[in-house]
Amino acid sequence: MIRGFKNFLMRGDVITVAIGLVVALAFSTLVKAFTDFVINPLIAALQGGQSLGLGWQLGAAGNKATYLDIGSFISAIIYFIIFMAVVYFVIVVPYKAIQARRGITAFGDPAPTKACPACLSDDLPVAASKCKYCGTEQPVVSV
Known part of the structure; x- marks a missing residue:
């Protein structure tokens, strides 16, 4: 049973997915920092010092x-x-190009x-x- 699990983990697909997940998490942190420290301050600057306040207070005032x-x-x-x-332009597009060079259609x-x-x-x-x-004979359909 342990040998089967080891073989499962060593398959190329599982390793590819694991690497993709790690890369996606790293990009997530990068994009979060970009949004928090570049996009949000730009939007705040465009507001001219006024808080836009997109939301409503449902309970007591000041209660977050x-x-x-x-x-x-x-x-x-x-x-x-x-x-x-x-993720699409940094991971998927290059992966599709590499697979196309190998003669494999990825994400087709x-x-x-x-x-x-x-x-x-x-x-x-x-x-x-x-x-x-169900084993039923199928009519021939022309493509």
């Missing part, structure tokens, strides 16, 4: 626990968009499928002559 802070939510959305753009469009009229499973390859779930 009952303040509905929409501005922080918008900041988190901006952070997420920047983070996903960085899924193969076309058809539905079985008997069991209604919708993930059968178009060229399938039998349903892999």
Whole structure:
């Protein structure tokens, strides 16, 4: 059992995912710092010293626990968009290019499928002559 677990961990896919996760966490910290220390001060400067205050106080005045802070939510959305753009352009695009040079399609469009009229499973390859779930003969569909 331990040998099987070791073999699972040493597969290339698991190592690739682990490295991707570590890189993504590092970029997350970088993008968070960029948003907190560059974007937020620029927005504050554009406000001219006035606090925009995107939110509502739901409870007692001054209680941070009952303040509905929409501005922080918008900041988190901006952070997420920047983070996903960085991951896409720094990790996904180069990975796709490397895999294309190796003759492997990475992150490509899924193969076309058809539905079985008997069991209604919708993930059968178009060229399938039998349903892999119920065994029903499939009509030939031209692509």
